[in-house]
Amino acid sequence: MADLRYISTRGKAPVLGFEDVLLAGLARDGGLYVPERWPALGAGDLRMLRGLGYATLAAHLLRPFVGRAIPESDLASMAAEAYRGFAHPDVAPLVPLGPNEHLLELFHGPTFAFKDFALQLVGLMFDYMLTRRGERITILGATSGDTGSAAIAALAGRAAVDVFILHPKGRVSEIQRLQMTTVDAPNVHNVAIEGTFDDCQDLVKAAFNDLALRDALKLSAVNSINWARVAAQIVYYFWAALRLEAPLREIAFAVPTGNFGNVYAGYAARAMGLPISQLIVGSNRNDILTRFFEARAMEMRAVEPSLSPSMDIQVSSNFERLLFDLLGRDGAAVAAAMEAFRRTGRLPVGEEVWQKARALFSAARFGDEETLEWIRRIHAETGMVVDPHSAIGIAAGRAKRRDPAVPLVALATAHPAKFGDAVRRAIGAEPPLPPALAALKQRPEHCATLPNQTGALFAFLRERAGKPRPARSAA
Numbered sequence: 001m002a003d004l005r006y007i008s009t010r011g012k013a014p015v016l017g018f019e020d021v022l023l024a025g026l027a028r029d030g031g032l033y034v035p036e037r038w039p040a041l042g043a044g045d046l047r048m049l050r051g052l053g054y055a056t057l058a059a060h061l062l063r064p065f066v067g068r069a070i071p072e073s074d075l076a077s078m079a080a081e082a083y084r085g086f087a088h089p090d091v092a093p094l095v096p097l098g099p100n101e102h103l104l105e106l107f108h109g110p111t112f113a114f115k116d117f118a119l120q121l122v123g124l125m126f127d128y129m130l131t132r133r134g135e136r137i138t139i140l141g142a143t144s145g146d147t148g149s150a151a152i153a154a155l156a157g158r159a160a161v162d163v164f165i166l167h168p169k170g171r172v173s174e175i176q177r178l179q180m181t182t183v184d185a186p187n188v189h190n191v192a193i194e195g196t197f198d199d200c201q202d203l204v205k206a207a208f209n210d211l212a213l214r215d216a217l218k219l220s221a222v223n224s225i226n227w228a229r230v231a232a233q234i235v236y237y238f239w240a241a242l243r244l245e246a247p248l249r250e251i252a253f254a255v256p257t258g259n260f261g262n263v264y265a266g267y268a269a270r271a272m273g274l275p276i277s278q279l280i281v282g283s284n285r286n287d288i289l290t291r292f293f294e295a296r297a298m299e300m301r302a303v304e305p306s307l308s309p310s311m312d313i314q315v316s317s318n319f320e321r322l323l324f325d326l327l328g329r330d331g332a333a334v335a336a337a338m339e340a341f342r343r344t345g346r347l348p349v350g351e352e353v354w355q356k357a358r359a360l361f362s363a364a365r366f367g368d369e370e371t372l373e374w375i376r377r378i379h380a381e382t383g384m385v386v387d388p389h390s391a392i393g394i395a396a397g398r399a400k401r402r403d404p405a406v407p408l409v410a411l412a413t414a415h416p417a418k419f420g421d422a423v424r425r426a427i428g429a430e431p432p433l434p435p436a437l438a439a440l441k442q443r444p445e446h447c448a449t450l451p452n453q454t455g456a457l458f459a460f461l462r463e464r465a466g467k468p469r470p471a472r473s474a475a
């Protein structure tokens, strides 16, 4: 069969194969790439996937998305390498939580958050493709926490990539900073910006908009709109469902959500044939998605900080991929809706389309006090300590679950030790630091500090890209 191709949600960008989609990220028309059709798995296929180890399952499920861009044996060894470093033998253990209720622990990767599932594999794919092409690129990103460390862990030491990650100086947690700055690799460059996270993002945008700089350094991004990241996240939905006897039974999932990348992967798994009855979105006070699924109002508001910072997002980029399907895969209609959203701050969605979305998706919002209350409650019920993001997922699942006979799987997206402050406020004690995190405090840090100025950043990028980081750099 011919390889799967990828089309833009706005209908005006070139149709691409997997390799170009991986390296391009955003489509040229401002849209996001999606597969032109969904690979279909029947009940027989699903039964054959039962009992496979995580990495083997990943290679099987990704096969149709990747096509001939990566030969089968190379894809299998990349998947094996990507998940070998996970600290749990199951990679993504499924543990009982309550009656017919399970927790899928997605925090056993090298940086203790679910982003490792995609970035560990996508980092290898980047390096593989670029090495084959004889090219070298510069990844530039801003982080408020989890994404930066996951990208650095995935790309450290890779020959074809330089990584520059900007974080706001003094405004990420100590653990999050150490996870980035203690990585000692010549191609990794941490920059603490004297400013806020928004300043960091503006600097990154300015660098991408400077076309001379962008071309000279071959700037690229590994943000969550990259199709390959979504594809890698589909795997753990199958993994969990197969353990709960799919295809014989339906499964519901509850997902703490920010950019809609994680829960959209669940939607994709369902489109491929996994019997998912319900996808439940958990939001914090930045609840644009909950307001949409509950009241049809997709309205932008200012982002407010919360105890679950990785969900402090108002525009959930990956929602556009769902919208594309809801609007009958009509790129012009998506482009018009997104343009209206940008202009007016309100996404126009008709009653019929909204009802279609609500047939599968439900959503619930929890503020900081409720989040702490749920961490307490889960601890009292089960003895387990969950992080604030995961607590919101569980709470949303309990609030919106339609059928208690259908098993509910709540996704735990971060290790509680990453958010020790919030956990201490909830239950009076911080969770013990895993040895790998505790050890970071003994390691030297590698980080430059720059003022919040494009000139200073651009000069730094030009000086460092393509060359190893100097052996000694200021902390």
Ligand SMILES: *Cc1c(COP(=O)(O)O)cnc(C)c1O
Binding pocket: 113, 114, 115, 146, 147, 224, 256, 257, 258, 259, 260, 261, 262, 263, 310, 311, 389, 413, 414
């Ligand atoms: C990134 C992140 C989320 C949000 O995931 P999306 O794919 O952006 O919806 C939730 N929890 C944690 C811990 C994260 O790091």
